[in-house]
Amino acid sequence: MNPKEQGKTAGLTFRRKRILATLAAVALLLGSLWFAEAFGPKRTPAFSAADRGILVIDPGHGGIDGGAIAYNGVKESELNLSIALKMQQLAAFYGIETRMTRQDESPRTELDSYSEREELAYRADLAEETENSVLISIHQNFFLTSQPSGAQVLYGSGTESRRLGELTHRNLVEALQPTNRRVAAPAPAELYLTSHVSCPVILVECGFLSNLSDLQLLSDPRYQSALAAVLISSFLQYTNAPNL
Numbered sequence: 001m002n003p004k005e006q007g008k009t010a011g012l013t014f015r016r017k018r019i020l021a022t023l024a025a026v027a028l029l030l031g032s033l034w035f036a037e038a039f040g041p042k043r044t045p046a047f048s049a050a051d052r053g054i055l056v057i058d059p060g061h062g063g064i065d066g067g068a069i070a071y072n073g074v075k076e077s078e079l080n081l082s083i084a085l086k087m088q089q090l091a092a093f094y095g096i097e098t099r100m101t102r103q104d105e106s107p108r109t110e111l112d113s114y115s116e117r118e119e120l121a122y123r124a125d126l127a128e129e130t131e132n133s134v135l136i137s138i139h140q141n142f143f144l145t146s147q148p149s150g151a152q153v154l155y156g157s158g159t160e161s162r163r164l165g166e167l168t169h170r171n172l173v174e175a176l177q178p179t180n181r182r183v184a185a186p187a188p189a190e191l192y193l194t195s196h197v198s199c200p201v202i203l204v205e206c207g208f209l210s211n212l213s214d215l216q217l218l219s220d221p222r223y224q225s226a227l228a229a230v231l232i233s234s235f236l237q238y239t240n241a242p243n244l
Contacts, residue, residue: 055091055235056127058101058137058193059084060203064114068142070209076140079218081105083206084138086228094232099130120192127197134164134238135201136231137193140218141208149211150180154187156194156201162186165202168234172204175230176223200238204231 059080061067067076084100091098101123127135141152151172155165162184169184187194187203194201206227207214217223 053132053134053239054097054099054130055087056099056101056130056133056135056199057084057087057091058123058127058135060137060139062102062105063119065116065119068140068209070215072215074209074215074219076142076209077105079140079206079209079224080138082221083224083227086225087136087138087231090228090232091235094236096232096235099126099133101126117192121196124193124196127199127201130199133199134235135193135197135199136168136235137201137203139203139205141205141210143208143210146211148208149214150177150182151207152182152205153184154191154194154203154205155184156187156197158200160200161194161202164200164234164238167238168202168204168231171230171234171237172227176226 059077061075061077061080063077065077067080069075081102081104085103088098088100123137127133141148151169153165153169153172155161165184169182173180173182189195191203194203207218209215209218
């Protein structure tokens with residue numbers, strides 16, 4: 001192995017160790033939030049335990065729509081689903097009620113009748129029909145060159161979406177990507193899902209499939225668990241601390 005390859009291997013090993021440390025830290029944060037709510041002094045939060053809100057988790061794309069595809073054939077839709085299912089499991093552990101816009105990679109429509117707009121409308125309708133919903137849509141980014149990297153959170157219109165988006169982006173950077181210089185930003189108007197719901201909504205671009213380092217991390221189940229943990233802890237912070 002040449003020195004350059006050794007450096008890359010050492011860097012990845014260091015990042016994986018940091019992921020495990022982050023998982024432990026986020027687990028501690030989640031545990032402390034639960035303990036404070038269960039046994040701490042009673043107060044009037046933005047949402048009570050009974051009406052905290054239902055978390056609608058949207059694994060972007062799916063079925064015949066694989067989304068972006070990495071050089072090695074990994075589909076965005078598969079990574080989105082894996083992260084989303086980990087979020088669902090963690091949410092259940094902490095008593096958060098959830099709805100999933102999809103549970104697997106099976107197509108809901110035939111290829112010749114597929115309509116992206118109709119699929120997105122179904123997901124938006126699910127969020128709108130869910131009482132007191134908060135929508136988090138999971139995606140992966142892609143660029144024509146391999147340089148861009150890092151997560152970014154896009155938020156829908158309204159103060160609550162922005163608050164959730166900025167909080168979530170800050171947590172992702174601080175916990176997993178301290179060198180990330182991206183900032184949370186308003187979702188473009190042409191993004192159907194974020195512009196067709198009235199509930200708080202964010203779209204999380206977890207990383208770039210066109211960047212080798214991001215791709216290796218995003219394909220690692222441990223990193224996916226770390227992402228899921230940060231997103232769930234952000235939801236808990238958002239619903240328990242209205243001034244954040």
